[in-house]
Amino acid sequence: MKVIISGGGTGGHIYPAIAIANKIKEKHPKCQILFIGTSAGLESDIVPKAGYEIKTITVSYLRRKISLHNLKSAGMLLKGLWQARKIIKDFHPDVVIGTGGFVCGPVVYMASKLGIKTLIHEQNVFPGITNKILGNYVDKIAISFEEAQKYFKQKNKLVVTGNPIREEFFKVTSQEAKSRYKSERPLVLIVGGSGGSVSINKTVIDMLVKHPKNSFEILLVTGKKHYKELMEKLSQHEEVLKYNRIIEYMEDMPYALKACDLIICSAGAITITEINAVGKPSILIPKAYTAENHQEYNARALEARGAAFVIKEEELESSRLLNKIKEVLHDSKKLQSMEKASLDASKKLATEDIYEEIRKLLGIK
Numbered sequence: 421m422k423v424i425i426s427g428g429g430t431g432g433h434i435y436p437a438i439a440i441a442n443k444i445k446e447k448h449p450k451c452q453i454l455f456i457g458t459s460a461g462l463e464s465d466i467v468p469k470a471g472y473e474i475k476t477i478t479v480s481y482l483r484r485k486i487s488l489h490n491l492k493s494a495g496m497l498l499k500g501l502w503q504a505r506k507i508i509k510d511f512h513p514d515v516v517i518g519t520g521g522f523v524c525g526p527v528v529y530m531a532s533k534l535g536i537k538t539l540i541h542e543q544n545v546f547p548g549i550t551n552k553i554l555g556n557y558v559d560k561i562a563i564s565f566e567e568a569q570k571y572f573k574q575k576n577k578l579v580v581t582g583n584p585i586r587e588e589f590f591k592v593t594s595q596e597a598k599s600r601y602k603s604e605r606p607l608v609l610i611v612g613g614s615g616g617s618v619s620i621n622k623t624v625i626d627m628l629v630k631h632p633k634n635s636f637e638i639l640l641v642t643g644k645k646h647y648k649e650l651m652e653k654l655s656q657h658e659e660v661l662k663y664n665r666i667i668e669y670m671e672d673m674p675y676a677l678k679a680c681d682l683i684i685c686s687a688g689a690i691t692i693t694e695i696n697a698v699g700k701p702s703i704l705i706p707k708a709y710t711a712e713n714h715q716e717y718n719a720r721a722l723e724a725r726g727a728a729f730v731i732k733e734e735e736l737e738s739s740r741l742l743n744k745i746k747e748v749l750h751d752s753k754k755l756q757s758m759e760k761a762s763l764d765a766s767k768k769l770a771t772e773d774i775y776e777e778i779r780k781l782l783g784i785k
């Protein structure tokens with residue numbers, strides 16, 4: 421069996437792709453899996469670390485207005501289509517899977533034109549533009565939220581599976597996690613999605629400069645592109661790093677998430693799914709500029725279940741954040757009920773269900 425998986429740009433598209441790949445490998449150990457991404461996206465770093473081969477193509481996005489950029493983009497898109505066609509023809513996959521991001525556009529489209537079975541997975545309530553277009557060409561559309569159904573015209577292709585996440589989130593025990601992330605005080609993990617968040621970083625640094633030592637420890641993940649600048653700013657504030665930890669990227673999120681007492685993060689669909697898998701309470705700060713404001717919808721869904729508090733980016737301010745952290749951590753009853761609500765929201769079988777759809781598409785018994 422041969423499978424091509426394409427999805428990229430951000431971790432929110434790449435980690436589901438890896439979860440699907442791992443599930444296929446578990447079921448078919450001899451299966452050959454090839455990823456297609458771009459050299460600029462996070463996938464060219466993350467995918468090889470997960471043990472898979474990746475080939476890259478050129479892609480770009482089109483803007484609404486006619487411009488020089490658009491002419492260049494159209495040229496790049498044609499080039500990407502041609503590159504995708506060559507990779508697909510050389511590899512001869514039985515199925516091609518897309519998990520979102522611009523890169524999967526030319527790959528999945530070309531696969532469908534070549535008569536290969538295709539499936540796409542959408543992580544959010546509001547589908548991304550690439551998946552919306554690809555919906556016209558693919559055999560199956562796996563979605564994560566019931567609410568996403570209304571955005572796809574092709575009702576007969578839809579199946580609600582939930583978001584696939586790495587198995588470790590279900591396997592790591594608290595003991596294993598806490599021995600890796602030791603802390604004498606309650607641990608508060610703060611992450612602004614796979615690329616980091618300028619507003620979360622700014623607010624947390626402001627909070628820590630004013631209050632370096634708290635009754636809890638902060639583990640801030642800044643995102644790779646923001647780390648150096650923030651550390652330069654902190655060079656005058658040694659106390660901040662004496663009592664807290666700041667890193668650029670979290671390589672072992674299943675352990676860090678399981679070890680923490682509270683997570684503060686933006687409201688990407690995959691992070692939310694992972695939080696639920698480990699049953700943690702959260703303070704969610706949806707990124708305001710995302711397409712159709714989809715992160716706020718993700719966040720509000722968790723808030724409605726009693727698993728999270730939501731602070732909008734425009735309301736974010738360091739003293740408010742500090743008070744909210746204290747309020748949550750100091751109320752053990754609230755903490756417990758949030759943990760339970762978070763765990764109750766978890767859909768454990770998403771990856772298995774997506775595999776089932778692939779199996780049915782290929783007619784495997």
Ligand SMILES: CC(=O)N[C@H]1[C@@H](OP(=O)(O)OP(=O)(O)OC[C@H]2O[C@@H](n3ccc(=O)[nH]c3=O)[C@H](O)[C@@H]2O)O[C@H](CO)[C@@H](O)[C@@H]1O
Pocket residue numbers: 430431432433435520543544611612613614615641668669670671672673687688689690691692694707710711714715
């Ligand atoms: C800005 C933007 O448009 N973001 C979108 C992007 O999310 P983005 O990639 O930012 O965020 P998600 O929360 O969905 O996923 C992040 C993934 O990266 C991992 N991670 C993150 C940081 C880190 O240091 N280490 C690490 O491993 C997380 O564990 C998770 O698996 O795709 C998601 C899924 O389509 C959308 O819901 C988000 O709105």
